[in-house]
Amino acid sequence: xxxxxxxxxxxxxxxxxxxxxxxxxxxxxxxxxxxxxxxxxxxxxxxxxxxxxxxxxxxxxxxxxxxxxxxxxxxxxxxxxxxxxxxxxxxxxxxxxxxxxxxxxxxxxxx
Amino acid sequence: xxxxxxxxxxxxxxxxxxxxxxxxxxxxxxxxxxxxxxxxxxxxxxxxxxxxxxxxxxxxxxxxxxxxxxxxxxxxxxxxxxxxxxxxxxxxxxxxxxxxxxxxxxxxxxxxxxxx
Numbered sequence: 001x002x003x004x005x006x007x008x009x010x011x012x013x014x015x016x017x018x019x020x021x022x023x024x025x026x027x028x029x030x031x032x033x034x035x036x037x038x039x040x041x042x043x044x045x046x047x048x049x050x051x052x053x054x055x056x057x058x059x060x061x062x063x064x065x066x067x068x069x070x071x072x073x074x075x076x077x078x079x080x081x082x083x084x085x086x087x088x089x090x091x092x093x094x095x096x097x098x099x100x101x102x103x104x105x106x107x108x109x110x111x
Numbered sequence: 112x113x114x115x116x117x118x119x120x121x122x123x124x125x126x127x128x129x130x131x132x133x134x135x136x137x138x139x140x141x142x143x144x145x146x147x148x149x150x151x152x153x154x155x156x157x158x159x160x161x162x163x164x165x166x167x168x169x170x171x172x173x174x175x176x177x178x179x180x181x182x183x184x185x186x187x188x189x190x191x192x193x194x195x196x197x198x199x200x201x202x203x204x205x206x207x208x209x210x211x212x213x214x215x216x217x218x219x220x221x222x223x224x225x226x227x
Binding site: 033041042043044045067079086088099101102103106 | 144145146151153154155156159169171184201213216218220221
């Protein structure tokens, strides 16, 4: 089945720094999404990015389907960016269509 | 405001005492599902429902039951909870099974469950 791997597992930044989070997926996927889980556990959609590049404020994401990876860029990081970033691929599995999640990148942004 | 509401948000219970985690969405979504999140294992799907009265197992259904008697509600039932069901649980909804893409997936705020 599809596997989703994220790197790095942990990241510590000083406020204002930039970072790149990577998501590799093992097989062709229908769609790919990025989520942010804040320190209180809430999951927030960031990007739906099956291919190409999108930007939303200080965040942007790129997916290169042919090379089976996606990147999440965080620029000018802020303490509120702390939390865990997940990528998830949507796959068909029999009669089910579900999200296959990576294990996340835990980001801490220090003031 | 579009939202998925889970209750309780936090619960400590004892082994064997039946409990229900409720999930309700106000967006008239057809598709709903439950996930559990565990350290080192990520999020895994427990059950899903494509519409009223249509439910099916996800990857880790053992020890759980669900029902979908009406479109807005999708409760998760633990008939006899055990400590290995201690986890963070998420309910999610989407307009339709075939629309399970993009930013149309909404998650509840999570329910922290501890079974002692």
